């Protein structure tokens with residue numbers, strides 16, 4: 482099939498960008514979206530033009546590197562699917578496809594479709610960790626985890642940090658990402674020692690990075706390739722609220738007046 | 739970090755403040771709508787109710803101040819968050835297709851501003867009596883104020899439109915309250931949606947019934 486692409490081209494963060502039209506010829510329905518872009522890029526290289534820059538790595542939907550806005554929805558039309566796992570059979574001959582980078586103040590465009598997602602890394606650094614005892618590996622059942630908690634924690638842990646939630650949110654909010662990370666550790670016994678610090682630290686960092694706030698639109702969860710639920714956001718809201726009133730300042734000991 | 743100021747500054751904290759003040763205001767409009775329905779019991783019932791509300795200046799002004807504070811906090815949190823959300827995506831998408839958001843959710847901002855304008859109008863109309871097209875305002879005869887004003891079609895229409903805006907605002911707001919407070923559970927999520935819709939419908943239809951009945955000539 483043949484497609485018309487309108488792709489955002491931008492040389493670097495400082496340069497102005499624009500949508501450029503490309504014709505994609507003889508696209509096989511079995512190609513992934515990224516393979517289609519590879520073929521377009523080969524044509525561009527042959528003509529001596531700069532190929533379209535886009536992020537990708539595993540191409541099997543688990544690393545979170547890929548992700549572009551495809552016709553106005555993050556990762557394109559298929560639910561629960563990252564851009565690398567989206568196949569061209571989701572489109573039909575003659576389609577016009579607009580391809581844009583994630584757009585958020587916190588995610589400046591580095592080049593073409595690649596944005597800087599390091600704010601998400603800094604949110605993780607602000608609390609996305611647990612303390613563990615070093616030494617011999619403990620027995621598997623030393624710490625008992627209720628089955629349902631393990632399941633819910635795993636659901637949240639599926640977040641691959643692609644940033645589609647930010648891209649899809651009309652407010653460019655990173656609530657779903659942050660909430661997935663807060664939930665995934667906060668649901669497990671191993672995550673309890675840092676639970677208050679985690680919610681406070683990650684939410685504070687999220688705000689510092691310049692993301693928008695949550696208005697409960699639900700666009701994030703619909704765009705999420707891992708279908709992280711809005712329940713995680715509620716859990717983070719609760720953890721943050723409770724932690725605000727429960728957490729003691731680092732210096733104050735128990736019982737200080 | 740975990741200070742009251744940090745809480746107020748954070749986006750999550752401000753949403754909690756909006757949720758809590760929102761709940762107070764929902765409580766108020768629900769009570770207000772219930773009281774207003776006394777109009778259907780006739781002039782004496784409504785006027786006695788009006789007199790009861792004004793019987794203690796202390797109570798009246800305490801309630802008014804609490805409500806004013808709640809409205810103020812609600813609006814302040816909303817405006818600062820709207821401002822943040824507006825600057826969070828400096829370059830717009832050439833194409834952005836909303837997939838999930840409800841109309842009610844997308845109308846929260848415009849609808850909220852409309853309701854604010856309406857509240858000011860309403861206070862000037864039925865509390866202070868500054869606006870009284872074609873009739874004389876009485877500080878004691880609530881019933882005649884209501885009936886004579888809603889016989890003016892445009893005035894009835896203003897109220898009906900505002901209450902439709904309230905319907906949309908509450909249907910998202912009440913649902914949102916639970917999410918913001920962190921009460922989201924698969925077992926209650928359907929009930930939560932239904933509850934929000936029912937509350938919004940009862941309150942707004944309760945209000946709408948009055949101008950409609952008067953305009954339709956059922957009350958005079």
Ligand code: FES
Nearest residue numbers: 540544545547565
């Ligand atoms: S390339 Fe790894 S998730 Fe798409």
